[in-house]
Amino acid sequence: MSCHATGIVDLPTTxxxxxxxxxxxLIGPPNSGKSTLFNRLTGLRQKVANYPGVTxxxxxxxxxxxxxxxxxxIDLPGIYSLDSYSxxxxxxxxxxxxxxxxxPQVDAVLLVLDSLHLQxxxxxxxxxLALKLPTLLLxxxxxxxxxxxxxxxxxxxxxxxxxxxxxxxAARGEGLEAIPRFLKQRGDREQxxxxxxxxxxxxLPVIGNARSYRQWATGVSTxxxxxxxxxxxxxxxxxxxxxxxxxxxxxxxxxxxxVFQVVFSLGLPFSDWSQNGLNALGDLLGRHLHPAWLESLLxxxxxxxxASVLIFLPQILLxxxxxxxxxxxxxxxxxxxxxxxxxxxxxxxxKAFIPLLSAYACAVPAIxxxxxxxxxxxxxxxxLVAPFMTCSARLPIYLLVIAAxxxxxxxxxxxxxxxxxxxxxxxxxGFLAALFTARLLKSSVLKxxxxxxxxxxxxxxxxxxxxxxxxxxxxGTVFLKQAGTIILAVTIALWVLCHVPFHAGGFPELAHxxxxxxxxxxxxxxxxxxxxxxxxxxxxxxxxxxxxxxGTLGTLYGSDxxxxxxxxxxxxxxxLTLGGAMALVVxxxxxxxxxxxxxxxxxxxxxxxxxxxxxxYMTILAYVAAFATNVLVxxxxx
Amino acid sequence: xxxxxxxxxxxxxxxxELRLPESVEHHLMHMGxxxxxxxxxxxxxxxxxxxxxxxxGMEIALRKETARGILxxxxxxxxxxxxxxxxxxxxxxxxxxx
Numbered sequence: 001m002s003c004h005a006t007g008i009v010d011l012p013t014t015x016x017x018x019x020x021x022x023x024x025x026l027i028g029p030p031n032s033g034k035s036t037l038f039n040r041l042t043g044l045r046q047k048v049a050n051y052p053g054v055t056x057x058x059x060x061x062x063x064x065x066x067x068x069x070x071x072x073x074i075d076l077p078g079i080y081s082l083d084s085y086s087x088x089x090x091x092x093x094x095x096x097x098x099x100x101x102x103x104p105q106v107d108a109v110l111l112v113l114d115s116l117h118l119q120x121x122x123x124x125x126x127x128x129l130a131l132k133l134p135t136l137l138l139x140x141x142x143x144x145x146x147x148x149x150x151x152x153x154x155x156x157x158x159x160x161x162x163x164x165x166x167x168x169x170a171a172r173g174e175g176l177e178a179i180p181r182f183l184k185q186r187g188d189r190e191q192x193x194x195x196x197x198x199x200x201x202x203x204l205p206v207i208g209n210a211r212s213y214r215q216w217a218t219g220v221s222t223x224x225x226x227x228x229x230x231x232x233x234x235x236x237x238x239x240x241x242x243x244x245x246x247x248x249x250x251x252x253x254x255x256x257x258x259v260f261q262v263v264f265s266l267g268l269p270f271s272d273w274s275q276n277g278l279n280a281l282g283d284l285l286g287r288h289l290h291p292a293w294l295e296s297l298l299x300x301x302x303x304x305x306x307a308s309v310l311i312f313l314p315q316i317l318l319x320x321x322x323x324x325x326x327x328x329x330x331x332x333x334x335x336x337x338x339x340x341x342x343x344x345x346x347x348x349x350x351k352a353f354i355p356l357l358s359a360y361a362c363a364v365p366a367i368x369x370x371x372x373x374x375x376x377x378x379x380x381x382x383x384l385v386a387p388f389m390t391c392s393a394r395l396p397i398y399l400l401v402i403a404a405x406x407x408x409x410x411x412x413x414x415x416x417x418x419x420x421x422x423x424x425x426x427x428x429x430g431f432l433a434a435l436f437t438a439r440l441l442k443s444s445v446l447k448x449x450x451x452x453x454x455x456x457x458x459x460x461x462x463x464x465x466x467x468x469x470x471x472x473x474x475x476g477t478v479f480l481k482q483a484g485t486i487i488l489a490v491t492i493a494l495w496v497l498c499h500v501p502f503h504a505g506g507f508p509e510l511a512h513x514x515x516x517x518x519x520x521x522x523x524x525x526x527x528x529x530x531x532x533x534x535x536x537x538x539x540x541x542x543x544x545x546x547x548x549x550x551g552t553l554g555t556l557y558g559s560d561x562x563x564x565x566x567x568x569x570x571x572x573x574x575x576l577t578l579g580g581a582m583a584l585v586v587x588x589x590x591x592x593x594x595x596x597x598x599x600x601x602x603x604x605x606x607x608x609x610x611x612x613x614x615x616x617y618m619t620i621l622a623y624v625a626a627f628a629t630n631v632l633v634x635x636x637x638x
Numbered sequence: 639x640x641x642x643x644x645x646x647x648x649x650x651x652x653x654x655e656l657r658l659p660e661s662v663e664h665h666l667m668h669m670g671x672x673x674x675x676x677x678x679x680x681x682x683x684x685x686x687x688x689x690x691x692x693x694x695g696m697e698i699a700l701r702k703e704t705a706r707g708i709l710x711x712x713x714x715x716x717x718x719x720x721x722x723x724x725x726x727x728x729x730x731x732x733x734x735x736x
Contacts (some may be wrong), residue, residue, distance in 0.1 A: 080668040085661040120670045120694040210667035214675075228695050239681070239690075248684040337699050341685035344701075452662050452704045454669060457690060457697040 009047040009062055012072060012104050021187040023072045023104045024063070025096055027128060028112030029121055030078035031458050033140040037112055037170035038075040039470045041065040041179070048478055052101055055376065055606045056091045066180045072104065081210070082127040087376060096131055108134045108186050110179065115139040115167070116459075118152060118226050122217035123210070125161065135163045136182040142167035143174060150229030157224040171464060235330075235459045242334050252338045255331070259322055260357060270314040278307035296507065301495035306488060312596065316365040316479055317472050319358050323369055324471045326354070328463030332372065333455055340453070346435055347442030349375065349453050352382040356434070359389035367600045368475060375453075377446040381438055383604055384614055387597050388434035390427045393546040394588050398426060400550055404569035405581040429589050433621065479600070486599035494544055510555055515540055529587065529623070530580025530630040539587070546593045579634035583626040591622035640712065643689070643705035645679040651710035652676055658707035670694035671708060 012022050026041075028034040039046075042061030049058045059075035076095060077088035084090050094100040096109070111128050113121040118139065129135060139145075139152070158165040166178030241247045282303040289295035326332040332354070340350030348356075351373045359366035363386045370386075373379040402419050409418040497514040499507050510516050519537030526536050534556045542549040557571040572581070592598065598611040605611070645651055653675045656663045670693045671677070678692040688699040 081664070083664050083668070085664055117695050120696065123668055210664055211672055214667065214670075214672045231695060243681055243684065243690070245684045333699075337683045337688060337690070338685070340683065340701075341687055452658075452665070453688065453699075453701045454665065454704070455688070455699040456669070457699060 009045050009060070011060060011102070021071065021107045021183060023074065023106050024108045024110060024183065025074045025076055025106045025133075026110045026112065027076045027092060027096075027124075028078060028140075029080050029114065029124055031456060032078070032112050032114040032121065033170045034075070034078055034112045035470075036464075036467055037110075037138070037140065037168075038073065039065075039466065040170055040173055040176065041073055044473070045069065046474070048474065050606050051091055051103070053606075054087055054091060055604065056088055058103070063183075066176065066183075068180060068183060071183065073110075074103070074106070079124070081124060081213075083210075096128075096133065106133060108136070108183065110136050110138060112138045112140050112170075115142045115145040115150070115152065116148075116229055118145075119217055119221040119228065120214075122220055123213040126213050126216055129161060129163065134186050136179065137161065137163050137165045138178075139165065139167045140170050143169040143172060145229045148229030148232065150227050152221075152226040153224045157220070160220050160224060232459060238460055239334070239457075242331065243337065248334075248338055252335055255326070255335065256354075256357060259319075259354065260360065262318060262322060270318075272311075274314060275307060275311045278303070278310065282307065293507065296499065297495070301492050302488075312362070312364055312479065313476060315362050316368065317476055319361075319365040319369060320472055320475045321468065323354060323372070324468045325463055327372065328461070328467060330458045330460045333457045336372075336455060337457070340455075346438045348382055348385075348438055349373065349378050350455075352378065355382055356386060356389060359386040359391060362391050362393070363387045363389065363594070363597045364479075364600050367597065367604055368479065370604065377442075380605060380610070381441045381446050383601055384441060384610070385434045385438045387592060387594070387614070387618070388430045388437065388590070390430040390589065391546075391594075393594065394426075396547045396550045397588055398423060398585055400553075400569065401572070401581050401585050404572045405576075405578055426585055426589050429586065433590055437617075478603075484599075486602070487596050490595045490599075491544060494541065498541065510537065510552070528630065529583045529626045530577055530634070531584065532575065532580075534575065535580075535584065539591075539593075542593050544593075544595050546588060549588075577634065578637055579630040579632075582633045583630040586629040587622045587626040589622075590618055590625050592618035639709055641706050642677065642679075642691070642700070642708040642710050643702045645677075645710060645712070647679050647681055647689075650676060650678045650713045652713060653708060654711050655709045656707060657709065658704065662704070662707075666704075666708070669698055670696060671698075676713070677710065 026034060026038055038059065038061070041063050043065045045064045046059065046061035050056070051058050056077055061073055061075075062069045063071045063073050074095060076092040079086065079089045079092055082089050082093050084093070091100065095103045096106055098105045109128065109131075111125060113125065125137065137157070139154070145151075154165045154167060164178075164182055166175055166182075168175035168178065170176075242251055282299045285303070286295045286299040289298060323332070326335065335354065336350035338350070339353035343350050343352055352370070355366045355369040355372070357366075358369060366386050366389075367383050370379050370382045373382060402422055406419045406422050411417055411421055494515070498510060498516075500514055501508060503509070503512060507513075508516075511520075516537055519540050520533040522536050522540075523531075523533040526532075526539070531539075534553070537556060538549040538552045541552045553572070554568055557568055557575075576584070592615045598615060601611040601614060602608060639654060640651075642651070642653075653671060653673050655673060656666060656671065658666070666672075675693055680690045680692050680697060682689045683699070688701045689705060690697050690699045691705075
């Protein structure tokens with residue numbers, strides 16, 4: 001009957017026996033500590049997927065934390081109401097009513113409310129109870145409530161609502177024994193098929209009317225003698241500094257620089273280090289493999305493919321650790337508040353600031369971080385705009401071309417020269433493209449929806465290692481499984497195309513492979529940009545990742561880029577005009593050359609359409625801009 | 639009667655009416671911004687907008703364009719009384735300073 005023998009976390013798919021308790025739903029408002037409770041109840045036995053057709057994530061797990069691994073727990077998105085205005089609420093209602101394809105029938109509900117703000121949170125209780133599913137009401141953070149002078153008559157509350165009520169503290173793990181007790185009673189009761197008439201004064205308000213919910217909630221809290229706890233002084237006091245007119249932005253800048261610094265100077269070297277390590281390991285293993293073609297397939301293709309996925313992990317985990325700390329302490333909301341005014345000029349909202357900033361290191365974790373933006377259209381706009389931020393993968397080709405074609409002329413004394421100016425110019429170009437695209441999107445396809453900017457400022461609190469750890473595990477697994485598979489597949493496919501067709505029983509030269517032939521074939525198309533067929537091959541091979549072009553050019557021009565950088569520069573100078581070189585870097589500033597980004601966009605938007613549109617749009621933009629650059633530079637500088 | 643965005647920082651008011659698109663009204667009401675609720679303007683963001691309001695024991699930031707659609711009635715401040723943010727009308731207020 002139950003599959004607790006294995007460690008598999010899967011939704012029950014076998015036909016449901018009437019009356020059996022198998023699936024429990026966890027529901028509650030945002031900031032009620034629901035996630036902490038979910039982690040406690042399921043431990044590491046969790047899984048993430050997407051509900052079909054929407055971008056809402058499906059979190060579920062087995063209730064191993066209370067020794068009931070036979071039961072599935074579905075963590076519904078945090079919602080304030082069951083009104084159909086938000087996608088999250090629609091998904092929650094569908095799951096609870098059994099109308100969500102792929103989601104099993106819900107047998108019982110755990111309703112989590114934050115007892116620090118019980119009066120208002122009861123507004124969610126009304127529609128949830130109206131669904132008439134067996135429900136256990138959990139008053140979370142009750143330790144904090146009582147410590148701060150709050151109180152409520154739980155017995156009266158249980159009688160008012162007609163459901164069992166328990167005070168818990170998910171963060172401390174207190175009071176949780178009420179849950180297995182409820183579930184056991186539930187299971188037994190269904191088997192016994194007897195329902196003792198619960199004496200209840202439950203009179204639900206008019207369903208769907210927010211004002212009547214509020215009146216009902218006020219009535220219930222009055223009759224249960226709910227006394228709201230005093231809000232802690234230190235949140236207000238801290239906000240005087242963190243949101244002060246002068247101190248606020250100063251501290252914000254400090255935090256922003258730290259995020260940037262940490263990801264850029266810690267995450268990237270760690271990525272490079274792990275990349276070098278994996279490559280070296282690959283070479284070591286390769287030496288033991290015969291024949292040569294097998295070695296090339298396994299090492300150059302598959303191993304390098306796996307490595308290219310794994311090297312993102314340090315950056316992703318580091319960024320999410322940082323964001324996790326900012327979010328769990330409560331500071332992230334303050335940062336969004338400070339950034340909002342500026343972000344609004346672009347057409348985005350304050351919550352997009354940190355993701356866009358981290359895109360300067362790498363767009364992949366940045367796009368995953370847009371989860372904090374609840375407004376779907378703002379989130380999509382941020383996702384589509386993030387790749388324009390000059391990511392670190394563009395630097396190798398920028399540096400190569402600038403060193404080869406731009407003289408080292410000082411502009412502002414020794415401090416700032418022509419080369420740095422061109423580099424800065426490229427950064428600015430990327431930023432302007434992001435601005436332009438965001439404005440374009442927000443005034444057409446993703447016009448501001450009716451969801452207004454409403455930001456809750458939670459109390460400050462100390463983050464727990466437990467919660468941070470779970471978050472890292474969650475995001476890391478999501479990336480590896482759902483984006484990693486696509487990246488790996490494309491890397492291997494490109495390897496194949498670079499190594500066929502066979503030439504005299506061996507691998508062809510790059511110029512004679514499928515990729516090489518296509519590169520030569522598209523030469524007429526890229527000639528107006530000042531490119532030749534070798535650049536064409538470089539562009540094709542770097543569709544996977546931007547930094548690949550340096551290695552490809554090295555191969556094509558017959559020199560090893562690592563040891564003969566000067567040689568490659570000379571070869572380029574010989575082969576390209578200044579116009580073509582500038583067009584090349586401009587092309588890289590605007591083009592989408594990163595399958596990892598496309599894979600993550602596909603995952604976060606749950607569609608193939610958006611990454612496709614992004615790819616086409618950025619390619620066209622890159623082509624036009626490169627063409628204009630070539631024409632202008634040739635005209636004015638040759 | 640004034641719009642919420644006109645409420646001075648530190649002043650308290652009672653919400654009278656919401657004049658916003660229906661979905662926005664619903665969202666706000668579920669966050670606590672419903673008629674007869676007591677709201678205090680706590681502070682403005684360093685750039686001047688959005689503004690942080692205290693309602694129902696929670697702090698929520700709203701942009702000017704949204705606050706403009708919420709009509710409130712100013713609560714006259716009694717001399718010597720301390721502004722509290724935790725009380726709802728008809729319930730004993732706690733002497734917590736804003």
